[in-house]
Amino acid sequence: MNDTNGLVSGILSVADVFNIYAILLLILGGFFIWALTVALNNGSKRLMEKIPARRFLILQISTLTTFALYIFGTIGLVVGVLQPPQELLFAAAGSIAVALGFALKDVVASLVAGILLLFDRPFRVGDRVSFGDTYGEIVSIGLRTVRLVTLDDNLVTIPNSRFITDVVSSGNAGELDMMVVTDFNLALDADLATAQTLIEEVVVTSRYAYLKKPVSFTLEEIEVAHTLAIRLRTKAYVLDVRYEKAFQSDIVLRGTALLQKHSIARPKPVLS
Structure with missing residues (x-):
């Protein structure tokens, strides 16, 4: 008899918490949180267009704020609207934890990983x-x-x-600029000093180059198409990561033209 009364009492407690009024408030509150995050993302996009140099900072703040809205907003909404009894809250938390542990193991792992990424920050939005x-x-x-x-x-x-x-x-670890590596293959008897000077001229005159950081070169003997060659590797910084491929294409296009103009020998494949 006591067990039956306890069961009835528990059902009535749950019914009191999940009434029509509370469910309606939860739906409206959830919609408000969603609308707020959408407005925040749209506002951050417009702000990035006006201040492109602060694009990464705006994206990072927007991401952190979205995290906070979803996590704390949902918790506050559930607790504030439902105001469940302490016993029901503990019982529900335990049941949810067990269910998530078995049925949603991968999803929970991703949620926990998302929180870890937020604090550990191995990369950022915009990287x-x-x-x-x-x-x-x-x-x-x-x-x-x-x-x-x-x-x-x-x-x-x-x-x-x-x-x-x-x-x-x-590649850029939260910075707007980023190193771009471009290779040129030269013949073993090519004038390497002249080739390096020509490529450096191409890099420093590119409209995409970020010249506050150094331009460097490395030379290495490699095999290309079954023949030995010298690889001239150029390391330079692009002023904005969005121009990465445009910068590299500019270096290759103008660099190749200059090498041909000054008759810098390129490797020739060995015909079998």
Whole structure:
């Protein structure tokens, strides 16, 4: 009899908490949180267009604020509207934890990983990163996934948990500028000093170059098409990561033309 009365009392407690008025407030509150985050993202996009030099900072603040709105807004909404009894709150939390642990293991792992990424910050919104065979710019760090846009303009979605266990490299680490590496293959008997001078001239006169950081060169003997050659590697910084490929294309186009103009020998493949 006591067990039956306890069950009835529990059902009535749950019914008191989840009444029509409370459910309506939850729906309205959830819509408000969603609308607020959408407005925040739209506002940050307009602000980035007006202040492009602070694009990364704006994206990072927007991401942090979105995280806070979703996490604390949802907790505050549930507790504030439902105002559940302490016993029901503990029981619900335990049940949810068990259910999530078994049924949503991967999702929970991604949620926890998203929080870790927020504080550990191995990369930031706006960074150019390499993850496995994927290379692109981080456009959002969400509660469950990270989205990046490749140089072919494909949107790639990766679960947060992957970034905790796999290796990821960031090309600019939160900075607007980034090193761009460009290679030129020269013949063994080429005038290397002249070639380096010509390529340096191309780099420093490029409209995409960030000249507050040094331009450097390395020379290495390699094999190209079954013949030995000298690889002239140029390391220079682009003023904005969005111009990475435009900068590299500019160096290759004008550099190749100058090398041809000054008759700098290039490697010739050995015909079998």
